[in-house]
Amino acid sequence: MxxxxxxxxxxxxxxxxxxxxxxxxxxxxxxxxxxxxxxxxxxxxxxxxxxxxxxxxxxxxxxxxxxxxxxxxxxEAAVTINAPLLARYLTLANELAEDGATPPSADGLLALRGVIEAPExxxxxxxxxxxxxxxxxxxxxxxxxxxxxxxAEGAQLAPVLGGFIDRIEALVASAEGEAQAQVEAIRDRFSRRMAELAPDAPGLEERVFLEAASLAAKADVREELDRLSAHVAAARHLMTAPPAGRKLAFLLQEFMREANTLCSKSATTALTGIGLELKAVIEQLREQVQNVE
Structure with missing residues (x-):
């Protein structure tokens, strides 16, 4: 389906x-x-x-x-007259006429409530x-x-949504390649900074290694990228298991949460750029998912 x-x-x-x-x-x-x-x-x-x-x-x-x-x-059904009710009205009208009231007219009697019964x-x-x-x-x-x-609308939406999901998958793959360069970038940056501040400090190389390792651990985005890959697989499954709109909307909240964390942990401008583009594509996908049942 x-x-x-x-x-x-x-x-x-x-x-x-x-x-x-x-x-x-x-x-x-x-x-x-x-x-x-x-x-x-x-x-x-x-x-x-x-x-x-x-x-x-x-x-x-x-x-x-x-x-x-x-x-x-x-x-149309024939209009009927309630004869017993009309007879009672006529008797009362004649009695009033004997006391001096104006004699009843046919149209006046027919206009009385209940005398003519409508088809409904x-x-x-x-x-x-x-x-x-x-x-x-x-x-x-x-x-x-x-x-x-x-x-028919869903058939038109499906390739659009699929294109966004493919784009997210490609960005995650790019982020994985860029994330591998984060450790070296952090080490080089920290090494230069320490050399500027304390060029003759004893044990500088070891300290640089330890501090760089600590920063790299904090900047590790492999967990976020693994979850993003899992979300991509889940989104593709939902596309074949309608009704999927509500579940896709919840899933996109998780997509955005991981993308935000990716940007916050980024240590390179390239990875930050990928994260920002990823957030933009997720938002475009979210707008289209609002049309899905």
């Missing part, structure tokens, strides 16, 4: 049960998985299907799913359940399309 990105778009459409609908799913970067749902009134039950579909496919990212649905023209109020629960199930399948299709878009 390859890594996946966190941005993308997916769309799917469907029709049935006298309705047509469309589903759009969008995703952007996010530290965790966050799902937002927007749908028409009366379809709140779809939110659970959206969250379930997202959790089954994604580990990170801010995902927004929008559902639009409308009845097919000519398929008369939907059969089984029909609504079937409709929501059908839309749920379209939600999954849109989520699959979104997942495909995120995988």
């Amino acid at each position: 390859s890594i996946s990105g966190m941005t993308g778009f997916g769309r799917a459409e469907g029709a049935g049960c006298g309705w047509t609908w469309s589903v759009e799913a969008r995703s952007v970067n996010g530290r965790n998985l966050e799902v937002r749902f927007r749908g028409p009134n009366g379809f709140d039950a779809l939110e659970r299907a959206v969250r379930t579909a997202a959790q089954a496919r994604f580990a990170r990212g801010q995902i927004t799913v929008g559902v639009q649905a409308r009845r097919v023209e000519g398929a 109020e008369t939907d059969d629960p089984e029909a609504r359940a079937a409709l929501e199930t059908a839309i749920g399948r379209t939600v999954e299709e849109a989520m699959d399309a979104l997942r495909g878009a995120r995988h």
Whole structure:
């Protein structure tokens, strides 16, 4: 498997049960998985299907799913009149008219609450359940399309990340070669300094050797370079074991810690330069890892 990105778009459409609908799913970067749902009134039950579909496919990212649905023209359910309620209203209105009130009008009676029942109020629960199930399948299709878009982004990111990892490996190799010259550089520098301060001091050569050895031990960067090499191997493994974004982000913190120590222990300008370039490449890699799921 390859890594996946966190941005993308997916769309799917469907029709049935006298309705047509469309589903759009969008995703952007996010530290965790966050799902937002927007749908028409009366379809709140779809939110659970959206969250379930997202959790089954994604580990990170801010995902927004929008559902639009409308009845097919000519398929609207017939408007019905609540005849028993209308009869009660009419009886009360006639009684009031006998006492001098204005006789009721047809439009006035039909405007009373509950007399006319809208199609949404008369939907059969089984029909609504079937409709929501059908839309749920379209939600999954849109989520699959979104997942495909995120995988495509990951395919574009993979060679970029791999290039940075290769560059880090090359810099570590250069640092290993330069680190071998640190002991001699420290000895020469310390020897010159001691000769300037005390050229005729007895036992100067032995003192130079001991002090240089002590400084070289403090400046030994082999442990940091070994850990950097191990981190490179771990990063390459994570690139083939998604979701890897969060683990890569933590690993890059360790990369930077070793690079900082390398710079602080450096005794030559060449090794310092390598360390600074190493830190710059690690930071570039970190920026790109923010796009990885």
